[in-house]
Amino acid sequence: MFVPVTPSLPSWLSTATSTTFGAIARVRHARGLHPRGVTLAGRASLTMAGRPLTTVADSKVVVRLSRGIGLPHPWPDFNGIAIRFVDAHGAAEHLDLLLTSSFSPPRARHLIFPWSTLDGLGYSTVLTFDGPDGTIMFRAELDGARTLDALDVAREDAVHIRVMSARPDADWVDAARIQLDRVLAPDEAAAVRFDPWVTSTSLVLRGLLNRLRGPAYAGSRENGRAVA
DSSP: OOOOOOOOOOHHHHHHHHHHHHHHHHHHTSSSSOOOOEEEEEEEEOGGGGGTTOOEEEEEEEEEEEESOOOTTTBBBBBBEEEEETTEEEETEEEEEEEEEEOOOOOTTTTOOOOOSSTOEEEEEOOOOOEEEEEEEEEEEEEEEOHHHHHSSSSSSSSEEHHHHEEEOOOEEEEEEEEEEEEEEEHHHHHHHOOOOOOOOTTTESSHHHHHHHHHHHHHHHHHHOOO
16 A cells, blocks of 8 residues: 655654543543544545546445544534545555545635534545645535434445545535445444545645644554444
């Protein structure tokens, strides 16, 4: 799997970030970030705008839907979608895309916002990437899942996700359509560790906040129990 080198951080900042999220995980006996979620599998059909995500037009995907703080429904929470495009750039060379509930307009897509249901607001990568044609962001809209409890059963109806891409100040363009039709068993779900830095040479995360995500995720996972 290709994983680009994460830009370095001062050691004190990396340690402080990891320690903080590790402490949260130890207190709650679960991940410090997105402690509860449901993981599903399906397929994605890509458009030309989705080419930075994968070179495969019809890709297998694994998707985790979660609530950022872990508050129960109907409390608003920072809902999340993590999408893995399996073998996106070759055997075992996956690409992960992590998005959080956010608004769609250019001036608001950089802001995370809590929402009650999974399907009500939409999701954004919030932070930007260096793509083949310049700075780029991604958005996702969900159909077919309102709560985690409704998902955490054998499903008869598929969950659909529309993935879009855009420059930070431009209109969204369709990048992929995803259909999810299988809920992963707990052992399968626990084996998938999504990471924003699992990406490719054509799509690289930008900025300090993205660099902080590495130690934050590491501390959260190391000190929290593995949960689906």
